[in-house]
Amino acid sequence: MTQIQETIANNGVNTEALIGARGAFAATPEAASFTFRSTCDWIEGTYSSNAINGYFGLGEEQTRKQTYTIESDHPELFAAADRAATPTEIVLSALASCLTGGVASVAQHRGIQLHSVRAIVEGDIDVRGILGMDGDIRNGFSDVRVSFEVDAEASAEDISALVAQSQKRSALFDILTNPTNVTVNVA
Structure with missing residues (x-):
C-alpha cells in the first residue's frame, strides 16, 4: 500500500x-x-x-x-x-523534459522542496550514417548523456534517488533504451 x-x-x-x-x-x-x-x-x-x-x-x-x-x-x-531545432535535438529535449518532470513529481511525493532543476542532455551522432556513407554506422545516437544540477532541501543521496526513480519511470528513457515497434505506411 x-x-x-x-x-x-x-x-x-x-x-x-x-x-x-x-x-x-x-x-x-x-x-x-x-x-x-x-x-x-x-x-x-x-x-x-x-x-x-x-x-x-x-x-x-x-x-x-x-x-x-x-x-x-x-x-x-x-x-x-x-x-x-533538429529532430534529434527535439528528442534530447523530450528526454530532458520527461526526466525533469519526473524529478519534480517524485520530489513532491517524497516531501522534498526543489529550488531548481536543470538537465543537460547531449547525444552523439556520426552523420556519415545518415548520409549513407557507411552502412555500418547507425543513423541514430551512439551515446546519450544526461547530467542533472539539482538544488533541493535534501541530501545528495536523496537527490540521486529522485533522479534514479525519475529515470525508472520515464517514458522517454524507456523509448530510447528499449526497442519499439515502428510501422511506416504511405496513404
Missing part, C-alpha cells in the same frame, strides 16, 4: 491526483491505454511543423486546451535554413 507523505513541499505537482490515477487504473486497466499523436506538415527544404492536440485516453478521444506546435529544421552547416 502506497502512503503519501504529509509535506510542506510545493513543487507544483498534484501527487494526490497521480496516486488516485494509479488506483483507478488498477481497477480498470483498459482505461490506461493511451495513444498520443503528432501531425507533421512539410513546409520546404528540411523545415516542417508538427501540430499536437488530440489523443486517445480513458477510453475515448481527448482534446487539449490548445494545439501545440513544434517546428524542426536542420542547421546551415547541412545546407538548410536553420529555422528550428
Whole structure:
C-alpha cells in the first residue's frame, strides 16, 4: 500500500491526483491505454511543423486546451535554413523534459522542496550514417548523456534517488533504451 507523505513541499505537482490515477487504473486497466499523436506538415527544404492536440485516453478521444506546435529544421552547416531545432535535438529535449518532470513529481511525493532543476542532455551522432556513407554506422545516437544540477532541501543521496526513480519511470528513457515497434505506411 502506497502512503503519501504529509509535506510542506510545493513543487507544483498534484501527487494526490497521480496516486488516485494509479488506483483507478488498477481497477480498470483498459482505461490506461493511451495513444498520443503528432501531425507533421512539410513546409520546404528540411523545415516542417508538427501540430499536437488530440489523443486517445480513458477510453475515448481527448482534446487539449490548445494545439501545440513544434517546428524542426536542420542547421546551415547541412545546407538548410536553420529555422528550428533538429529532430534529434527535439528528442534530447523530450528526454530532458520527461526526466525533469519526473524529478519534480517524485520530489513532491517524497516531501522534498526543489529550488531548481536543470538537465543537460547531449547525444552523439556520426552523420556519415545518415548520409549513407557507411552502412555500418547507425543513423541514430551512439551515446546519450544526461547530467542533472539539482538544488533541493535534501541530501545528495536523496537527490540521486529522485533522479534514479525519475529515470525508472520515464517514458522517454524507456523509448530510447528499449526497442519499439515502428510501422511506416504511405496513404
